[in-house]
Amino acid sequence: MRLTDILIKSLKVPATGQKTHFDDALPGFGVRVSQGGTKSFVVMFGTRRRLKTIGRYPDLSLAEARREAKRVQVDAATAIAALPRDEPVPFDTARDRFLADSKLRHKERTHTDYDRLLCRHFSFSKDMDTLTRADIVTAVEKLAATPSEQQHAFVAVRAMMNWCVKRGILDHSPVPALTFRSVTRSNVLSDPDLKAVYNRAVATGYPYGSIVQLLILSGQRRGEIAALRRSWIEGDLIVFPAGFTKNKREHRCPLSPLAQRLIEALPEIGDMLFPARGVPDHPFNGWGKSKERFDKPLEVAAYTLHDLRRTFSSNLARLGTPIHVTEKLLNHVSGTVSGVAAIYNRYSYLDEMRAALMLHDEYLAKLTAD
Known part of the structure; x- marks a missing residue:
């Protein structure tokens, strides 16, 4: 079949598992439909016919997905042939090639993390084929005092070595199987610090500052706010559709008065509130550089955007919000109302959620007042 927007919208959701429909116009390119209703573009590439997910429909348009699929297939066909096979490849050269490829294939944040981790923690003055497991383990064990950084660094070097194996630079990856103690983010x-971040967000404005404001005001995940559409807003409610949220369930979240006024003041440039630059039907994705610029004048402790969600939850607890109401706002399904109780308890708690958000607005207004 030749994929079209009308055809993709009409594809039936499978009862179980997922089903992939390939495109006659571009062999190896298709759309995968899961039982939860999610539709994702995929592309098959390389001699091993690997399948890669490109992005979700309709966040990514069909035309953009076709272009990206063709680029992936062409890059896969040319990358292997471009690498030397008969002469040693220095570690630095392999790392530079991996990072150049990563910049094309991965999200900006992923590429930035790989670049930082590999250049900071792994520097070997030797060829790739002489690297040993001991070399890798020694470098990774130096980071034992910072478990989170250690785990991220290990993932980065493992990804690089697997990339080298697939491109014939290495016959086998020298990265051993390692386990790390879990790190609870708290x-x-x-x-x-919250006052400083919120006031900075107000001063920064659209789009990144407005996104940060909504994260603080609503407690939602950054991907959910970045992809927010006007068509999802019904009165004072955001209705995140089933299949979009992390738990694949519809999420009805009230907007506080401050959040409503913020959204009303946003520029009307289409259905998507925060589109990517130059791509109006794709959500904002300039996280790394935007946060770096945003944080530069701030004198606050290091934080992530997800910490704003955790701070929202903690402050609701301080304000006396019952935990089950907070979990409703956060769209958690494995908390106090779960299992059999969740099946029988269909009460929406919308009034209680609105009351909690009003208290949170009052708290923020007092906190951020000069």
Whole structure:
């Protein structure tokens, strides 16, 4: 079949698992439909016919997905042939090639993380075919005092070595199987830091500053806010469709008065509130550089955007919000109302959620007042 927008919209959801429909116009390119209703573009490439997910429909348009699929197939066909096979490849050269490829294939944040981790923690003055497991383990064990950084660094070097194996630079990856103690993320912004971040967001404005404001006001995930559409807003509710949210369930989240006023003041440039630059039907994705510019004048403890969600939850607890109401706002399904109780308890808690958000607005207004 030749994929069209009308055809993709009409594809039936499978009862179980997922089904992929390939495009006659571009062999190896298709759309995969899951039982939860999610539709994702995929592309098959390389001699091993690997399948890669490109992006979700309709966040990514059909035309953009076709272009990206063709680029992936062409890059896969030319990358292997371009690499030397008969002469040693220095580690630095292999790392540079991996990072150049990563910049084309991965999200900006992923590429930035790989670049930082590999250049900071792995520097070997030797050829790739002389690298040993001991070399890798020694470099990774130096990071034992910072478990989270250690785990991220290990993932980065493992990805690089697997990339080298697939391109014939290595016969086998020298990265051993390692396990790390889990690191529980527990960072919550202090009141002074939250005030500084919120006021900076107000001053920064659209789009990144407005996104940060909504994250603080609503407690939602950054991907959910970045992809927010006007068609999902019904009165004072955001209705995130089933299949879009992390748990694949429809999420009805009230907007606080501050959040409503913020959204009303946003520029009307289409259905998507925060489109990517130059791509109006794709959500905002300039996280790395935007946060770097945003944080530069701030004198606050290191934080991530997800910490704003955790701070929102903690502050609701301080304000006396019952945990089950907070979990409703956060769209958690494995908390206090779960299992059999969740099946029988269909009460929406919308009034309680609105009351909690009103208290949170009042708290923020007092906190951020000069």
